[in-house]
Amino acid sequence: MLIRKQGKEGELLLEAREVHKAYRKGKHEIQVLRGVNLQVAFGEFVAIVGASGSGKSTLLHVLGTLDVPDSGEVWLAGRRVDRLAAWEKDRLRNREMGFVFQFYHLLPELTLLENVLMPAMIRTSALGWLWQCWRARKQAWQWLQRLHLTARARSLPKELSGGEMQRAAIARALINGPRLLLADEPTGNLDPEAAREIAELLHDLNRRDGLTIIMVTHNWELAQQAERVLRLAEGKLTNAASQDNTPLVLMSGENRK
Amino acid sequence: MYKWLLAWRYLRTRYLALASIISVMLGVATLIVVNSVMAGFASKLRDRLRGLLSDIIIEHRSDNGFFGVEDKVRQVYEILGDRVAAVSPAIETFGILQFSYPHSREVITRPVIVIGVEPGSRARVGQFCQYLYTAENREHPEACFEVRGEIARRFRRAMEQWRWMQELRRPPPVPSRPVPMAPTFHDAVPPPFQADPESQAVLPPNPTPPELPAELREPSGIILGYSIATYRRPNAHVSDADKDIFLLRPGDRVTLMLLTAFDLPGHDGSQGIPRPMEETFAITDLFRSEMSEYDARLVFIHLKDMQRLRGMANRAKSLYIKLRDYSQDATEAIRLLSSSDAFPPQSFVVQTWEERQGSLLAAISIERGILNVLLFLIIAVAGFGILAIFYTIVVEKTRDIGILKALGASHGGILGLYLGYGLFLGLVGAGLGTALGIAITVYINEIEQAIARWTGQEVFNRSVYYFDQIPTDLQGSMVVLVNAGAVLIAVLASVFPALRAAMLHPARAVRWE
Ligand SMILES: Nc1ncnc2c1ncn2[C@@H]1O[C@H](COP(=O)(O)OP(=O)(O)OP(=O)(O)O)[C@@H](O)[C@H]1O
Ligand SMILES: [Mg+2]
Numbered sequence: 001m002l003i004r005k006q007g008k009e010g011e012l013l014l015e016a017r018e019v020h021k022a023y024r025k026g027k028h029e030i031q032v033l034r035g036v037n038l039q040v041a042f043g044e045f046v047a048i049v050g051a052s053g054s055g056k057s058t059l060l061h062v063l064g065t066l067d068v069p070d071s072g073e074v075w076l077a078g079r080r081v082d083r084l085a086a087w088e089k090d091r092l093r094n095r096e097m098g099f100v101f102q103f104y105h106l107l108p109e110l111t112l113l114e115n116v117l118m119p120a121m122i123r124t125s126a127l128g129w130l131w132q133c134w135r136a137r138k139q140a141w142q143w144l145q146r147l148h149l150t151a152r153a154r155s156l157p158k159e160l161s162g163g164e165m166q167r168a169a170i171a172r173a174l175i176n177g178p179r180l181l182l183a184d185e186p187t188g189n190l191d192p193e194a195a196r197e198i199a200e201l202l203h204d205l206n207r208r209d210g211l212t213i214i215m216v217t218h219n220w221e222l223a224q225q226a227e228r229v230l231r232l233a234e235g236k237l238t239n240a241a242s243q244d245n246t247p248l249v250l251m252s253g254e255n256r257k
Numbered sequence: 258m259y260k261w262l263l264a265w266r267y268l269r270t271r272y273l274a275l276a277s278i279i280s281v282m283l284g285v286a287t288l289i290v291v292n293s294v295m296a297g298f299a300s301k302l303r304d305r306l307r308g309l310l311s312d313i314i315i316e317h318r319s320d321n322g323f324f325g326v327e328d329k330v331r332q333v334y335e336i337l338g339d340r341v342a343a344v345s346p347a348i349e350t351f352g353i354l355q356f357s358y359p360h361s362r363e364v365i366t367r368p369v370i371v372i373g374v375e376p377g378s379r380a381r382v383g384q385f386c387q388y389l390y391t392a393e394n395r396e397h398p399e400a401c402f403e404v405r406g407e408i409a410r411r412f413r414r415a416m417e418q419w420r421w422m423q424e425l426r427r428p429p430p431v432p433s434r435p436v437p438m439a440p441t442f443h444d445a446v447p448p449p450f451q452a453d454p455e456s457q458a459v460l461p462p463n464p465t466p467p468e469l470p471a472e473l474r475e476p477s478g479i480i481l482g483y484s485i486a487t488y489r490r491p492n493a494h495v496s497d498a499d500k501d502i503f504l505l506r507p508g509d510r511v512t513l514m515l516l517t518a519f520d521l522p523g524h525d526g527s528q529g530i531p532r533p534m535e536e537t538f539a540i541t542d543l544f545r546s547e548m549s550e551y552d553a554r555l556v557f558i559h560l561k562d563m564q565r566l567r568g569m570a571n572r573a574k575s576l577y578i579k580l581r582d583y584s585q586d587a588t589e590a591i592r593l594l595s596s597s598d599a600f601p602p603q604s605f606v607v608q609t610w611e612e613r614q615g616s617l618l619a620a621i622s623i624e625r626g627i628l629n630v631l632l633f634l635i636i637a638v639a640g641f642g643i644l645a646i647f648y649t650i651v652v653e654k655t656r657d658i659g660i661l662k663a664l665g666a667s668h669g670g671i672l673g674l675y676l677g678y679g680l681f682l683g684l685v686g687a688g689l690g691t692a693l694g695i696a697i698t699v700y701i702n703e704i705e706q707a708i709a710r711w712t713g714q715e716v717f718n719r720s721v722y723y724f725d726q727i728p729t730d731l732q733g734s735m736v737v738l739v740n741a742g743a744v745l746i747a748v749l750a751s752v753f754p755a756l757r758a759a760m761l762h763p764a765r766a767v768r769w770e
Contacts, residue, residue: 057768066663067764087667094665101767105660109266119664121259129258172664 013179013212014040019072021058032058034235045206045213047223049240050232056216057184059232064097064182065089094123098173102185104165106157113153116140116171123176143171163194183215187222199225260670264677277646278686280639281743285690288632288739293698297728299621305548308384310610311577313590318604321518322348322574332599333578340586343381346573348373348563354556356511358504369556371515373563376401382579390543402478402559404539408508412475476510477562479538483545484553507540517568534566547725636743640750643682647754658758659766672759679751683744691740698729
């Protein structure tokens with residue numbers, strides 16, 4: 001088993017309370033998040049849908065401590081994380097969370113294997129790496145095997161297809177055994193075939209390994225993979241029972257004040 | 258760990274960084290070459306200057322010098338005790354050298370500096386004997402003023418012939434007058450001047466034997482500076498064996514004109530005035546220190562000849578002192594000597610060789626200092642190049658920095674990554690520069706000759722500089738210092754971009770397109 005079980009099913013892993021976030025550009029102020037409340041339990045697979053510009057990425061960054069909310073709280077496994085010191089957030093992102101982005105975001109200078117190993121390298125010091133290198137490599141190799149990437153381990157990202165890159169990005173997000181996977185439109189840049197592959201993979205990770213996943217997507221079909229689908233509109237999260245509730249092509253301008 | 262991996266990958270994949278490596282490399286190479294050559298010049302110059310002098314020089318302020326050479330030498334030994342290795346008296350003065358080149362009627366006159374030395378002790382205080390042209394004299398410097406071998410035989414034969422002729426001409430046997438001997442070291446009374454008609458009048462009215470013509474008398478020896486006796490063949494190559502043409506050779510005769518010591522009392526007790534004296538010498542050797550100025554100016558004769566010619570019996574102008582341990586005892590020796598009654602400061606100047614050549618040595622070190630500042634500015638310019646290039650790379654890599662932060666890289670980690678990159682650039686540039694600099698330094702003479710051959714322009718003009726070869730002195734400490742400086746500048750130049758990278762807002766960096 002590559003992913004450790006960190007908590008009991010049904011226990012609360014992530015919680016956002018009344019999260020507000022606004023961007024200021026001179027005198028203009030864009031209220032992106034206006035009191036977001038979210039509760040995600042261990043082993044849950046949550047999808048967030050919403051119009052372009054509705055603030056999905058912003059929310060994900062706030063949840064992942066990449067960004068700080070203007071007000072409100074973010075809790076991870078019973079610990080408030082939004083006001084932690086920078087080094088503690090770094091540690092958190094390194095060990096407790098994994099990020100997957102729309103544009104794969106692999107480092108172009110490194111081979112696929114090195115990209116996958118990157119979080120493990122960041123985790124250990126140069127000296128510790130000599131010690132841990134072998135174990136991390138073994139683990140990375142197992143992930144590559146599971147994601148059918150072993151043949152491409154020594155390739156540079158530019159030599160890979162979109163699907164391969166995204167699978168590598170998922171392997172990278174999981175190498176340190178995080179509790180939570182934050183995926184921002186993981187299939188946004190892929191052809192339908194590759195998108196389905198990634199969707200199945202995420203589904204599998206959630207079901208078989210009990211990985212908690214929060215995924216932002218445009219893709220309604222993909223969102224259907226999740227146990228729970230939430231809609232971000234007008235800076236708030238609501239349950240989205242079905243596709244026809246609100247049209248997904250909501251004008252982003254409506255968010256603005 | 259990831260810092261080093263990424264820094265290394267950046268180094269290998271960013272060709273833009275090559276520009277900064279090259280600029281660091283060139284700066285380091287130039288610094289090493291320039292410093293080596295300047296240090297080579299300086300150390301060779303110091304070596305020669307010191308070799309021509311000695312550790313400590315006591316000089317009388319008057320051209321008349323001081324009386325009682327042996328006493329003063331003994332006093333030096335008494336004052337300094339064990340510290341002294343050797344002492345040698347000398348008289349330096351100006352003179353005019355006159356000679357005609359063989360096979361030419363043209364008479365050449367040159368102003369020279371004449372130094373009267375005691376060759377035996379002189380060889381022990383400095384490197385005088387090492388600069389002599391004849392190997393035999395280098396090994397036995399005491400005899401370097403002796404007219405020997407074929408030359409001496411020639412003179413003797415000529416003199417005997419002349420004697421014989423005289424015998425034939427004058428039936429009554431007259432004891433031939435001995436060749437005028439040089440006064441011994443202990444002679445306190447100035448010998449009568451040969452050219453003085455009055456002194457001849459005082460001589461007893463014996464039946465004077467005919468005077469030996471000057472050109473037949475066995476002359477004293479003289480050592481000429483190499484460049485007085487030779488000239489460099491035009492367009493000659495340094496490596497040519499016959500580049501120097503000898504105008505004068507050992508055995509040739511030259512006439513030296515000197516002034517008698519100034520202010521010496523005349524025979525009538527009045528204050529005398531300097532009078533010109535002249536004597537013919539036979540060249541026994543040449544003197545070649547490779548310092549063109551000295552080789553073209555200096556003429557050495559025996560101290561006894563100098564004393565005799567200048568009416569300075571038992572007088573000398575300066576004492577050259579060699580210490581056993583110069584670096585340790587120099588200041589103490591100077592203090593002891595200048596505070597002693599034997600060398601009162603109103604009449605004696607006591608100096609180390611460095612003080613004596615102070616202005617020249619200072620000029621060299623100032624020159625070197627300024628050049629180093631200028632060259633380090635070159636590396637600083639390279640540093641600004643690195644800064645600009647790094648800044649571009651940081652902007653270009655903004656999204657990657659955001660990703661690294663999303664993966665948990667810390668402020669310090671990102672800072673370290675770019676500082677490490679700067680360090681790598683500096684190290685690689687400095688390493689290549691050191692290799693290049695050392696290669697150029699080692700082969701500088703070959704390179705200079707090759708350039709001279711290609712362009713037809715002499716780069717290192719030997720008639721302007723002191724030495725035949727470009728002297729170099731590659732100092733390890735200098736190389737280390739230059740490298741450290743270059744690496745430091747490279748790292749400093751990367752501080753600002755690295756800080757910017759570390760300060761990037763992670764969410765904004767991730768969004769960066
Ligand atoms: N750094 C910023 N400064 C100012 N405004 C910003 C900034 N980042 C995002 N915004 C604005 O905030 C709003 C929400 O952006 P966000 O990227 O979260 O939307 P999104 O739902 O992820 O859109 P998409 O589906 O296109 O990715 C947008 O209107 C965007 O213009
Ligand atoms: Mg987005």
